[in-house]
Amino acid sequence: MDMEQGRQLAQSFDEMGGPGGDCRPQYRVIRSWLDGAESELLRLKREEAEQLFRQIGITFAVYTEGGDPERLIPFDLIPRILDGQEWDYLERGLVQRVQALNAFVADVYHEREIVKAGKVPEALVLHNESFEAEMQGFTVPQEVYTHIAGIDIVRTGPKEFFVLEDNCRTPSGVSYMLEDREVTMRLFPELFGQHSVRPVSHYPDELLETLRSVAPERCSGEPTIVLLTPGQFNSAYYEHSFLADEMGVELVEGSDLIVEDAVVYMRTTEGLRRVDVIYRRIDDAFLDPLTFNPDSMLGVAGLMQAYRTGNVTLANAPGAGICDDKAIYTFVPEMVRFYLGEEPMLNNVPTYNCAKEEERHYVLDNLSELVIKLVHGSGGYGMLVGPRASEAELGEFATRIKAKPEAYIAQPTLALSTCPTFVDTGIAPRHVDLRPFVLVGDRVRVVPGGLTRVALREGSLVVNSSQGGGTKDTWVIDLPEEPSS
Amino acid sequence: MRLQVQHRTAYRYDAPIPYAIQNIRLSPRPFRGLRVIRWSIKGETGNELPSYIDGYGNIIHCHTVNRWHQQAAIVVSGEVETHDTHGMVSAPEPLPPFFFRRNTPLTEPCEALRALAAEGEGLSSLLDRLHDLMERIPRRVIYEIGETHAATTASEALAAGRGVCQDHAHVFIACARLLDVPARYVSGYLWTGSEENFEASHAWAEAFVPDLGWVGFDPANGVSPTAAYVRTAVGLDYWSAAPLRGLRQGTARETLEVSVQVTAVAGQEQSQSQQQVVS
């Protein structure tokens, strides 16, 4: 560990309580269990976990890697724990934020009041890569655009939570949240006996309820819901099949669907069957080759007509991905005020917009202390962590930013909180983030917790699975009332 | 002016195919200079096709044939009343002009486009400059069928120096956007007055001029649209305003047969024939 990393870790807030520090109450049981557990036992448990995952086929194809296309996402045995009160606050903040984001998307495709009010620049909306003109003027069922949102949250202190990113396009990872819980319960049933851990396994039911509630108005009776996947070579295919299975809906590919006279049908062994709601896990550009990318082989020709005619609901709505834009992100607190008339409960990470000259100068002068991200990037690709970067990398990014400033934003390098993690050298603190999933339908639904991602490399701040990150089960526990003395 | 349109597109396949679908942007968009008297878009069996209005305000009909078949046809027929508005188009617009300053792959700028856009620099008014641009384009991109295709970019067409109305429109749009002027692609019908009618399916451009609003420019003919033009769809480029976009299953080869007739009729005769239709 170099000096820089050492300082980083020393500054980080440990969610259990550092080596010398007091153990925080929600970790007491885990702490004493860890103190008593032999490394050998943990190693065995880890092997067992790996086997469980392999059998059920959890795999995650990584885009740029050659080699094993079905590498496992590493799973860390030690759960990450939030106490009920912490979570309740977070949850209220999440609901607030996602309601504002949904209102924003609705506004973006109608009157754009927020632009007219001068709160968000017109170019950022109308010239955004993710702005879909084809959505203009279309009011969707229940006025829900961001049916499934994944909000990435980081923590820097006991009460300091920040939103790092909003994911309203097709957020993934929820299957890991569910499987991590399943496996943890199989490995350590005794730990669950000693805590009251809030359940997450009803997520698929909540998702199904959400999708049901946004069925087209003209659909009478039980809507037929399907999950549209790009196919088994997609990196998140496992999750698609897992969710379809858990919800009891068909997992379809574009070629299974057909549009006839503005109605979507699926091809079944008994002939065509009408489809009412599509939970789509393919990108906007590939949805309908007659409307978007004409070369798409993944989508369904005529789908947009069926959609705009009101014969089928798409979740999430095309064009909702504008929320994922990292320049739009900086305006989310403003959206909360504008649409809800409330003060935002969750803070953004301070963000410098390289498109603005003054901020760009600051960024270029302080590159080595900042994290640089692509405005349209995701999955940790095209990202620079200043304090970890070499001189050459810094120079390269400076050139890139100067060439195309509007493509980049910068944020201070946050001292992400750490959680005890089982690594080769034993139990050690590693940086984590949290992606809770928020469902918007007739009402907003959130399951407690979310997916905790952990940077397994010592000192690393990048938690993305594509960059060597792992996952942890996330517990929200309700502590027994402390006897008042 | 009263214009009648008869437009038949027939598809033939050299082997049966199980499914075909077409999106059709061939319904006139009414504005001060255009009133629809009657208009219908039908499939071969004479069925009226379902339609919807897209994000640009275009009326899109959708034709689907979901059975093994070897031929199909789409028949557009209608009549409109038009007035010359000196190219000015005033109608409710779903998207603000600013939107139409964004580029697409078909209108991506290049050095040659930049140079072309800069040529009218001395001209004082924006309108003059756009007219100047419109007149330059057909001299740089000579009208020639078969040199370009649906996916040819403005930059490629300018480099080739050959193209059709679609390429003229793309070059105009790309240059206008380089001048920070919102511009868009328009597809429609054109009454040429001649028997040949080879440009009856036409494409041109519109640019947004402050105080005037959207103004049409037809670089292929060097004029702003007159009463001879029937506007059917607008978009950022050809792809979002294409008169027909289709897809089919199966490996059969397709042969297209298209006939378009745009004819002018006298008002008197027309009202008679209309009565006949009613009775």
Added chain:
Amino acid sequence: MLSRTANNLFWMARYMERAEFVARLLEVALQMSGMKSREGRTEWNSALIASGCEAGYFAKYDEVTARDVVDYLARDPDNPSSIYSCLSTARQNGRSVRTALTVDTWEAINGTWLDIQVAGRQRFAIENLDNMLSWVKRRALQFNGAYNNTMLRGDAFYFCRLGTYLERADNTARILDVKYHVLLPEYEQVGGLLDYYHWRAILRSVSALRAYHRFYRDRISPWNVAELLILQPQLPRSLRGCYDQVTGNLDLLAGQYGGQTGECHRLAGEYHARLRYGRIQDVFDSGLHEFLTETIDRSIVLGKEIQRFYLM
């Protein structure tokens, strides 16, 4: 059920069955290796023909050697009918319909694939071949056991069964056809020790050696071998046994789907009746080879009709 799902289930089962069949062929060849048939064909050559891999093999190799045939049929990823490829294709079909499978079925198929990934990295040593082949047979049994014992009795299950038995019928016909010469009555008189081994090998390849003795209580004769493998309803790998299942499962599907039937039902029924009421004398009279070739052709047509009616 999605047509694509049914298609995947059908082919998943077919490919698992085919993997087992290729393993059985290799097993016979291994036991009989060194022996030549009357036409000078080696056992390895017969395995290539029966598995339909002859053309592909000779595009890659000039002559038939045990080592190359074993590699081509067991491991070669370029050969779509190699055991390795069959298990991969079966797993790929299974993976895309993961939601239609029970956990046990998926684990059987996925576990097999994971193992063959490791084993398939290098050529198999002939010395280890026997172990490997019984491993394949065990895995196929595990798969069949898993899906037969855990899947709901509904369309998904029927499509799997349809795949298994249509493939099996095809395989039995192929294995008989490649050896039909030694089954012809004129050989019976001249049949020496060599033919005796051939007959035994055929029986063994379809796990019918013991069944033979049970039914005939006699020394092995080609006539009886043919009768057993073609017409005996009690033998699970006989053509008759397979077609009982094919028609049965087609009827179950029609039943579940409100009685709708198509050309595939008629074709299967027609052929089933022939097996059910036919006599071995008639088969030999009309020509065993012709009969078997027709069976193979018919199962191809039937497969296409099933495809058209249910799977697209």
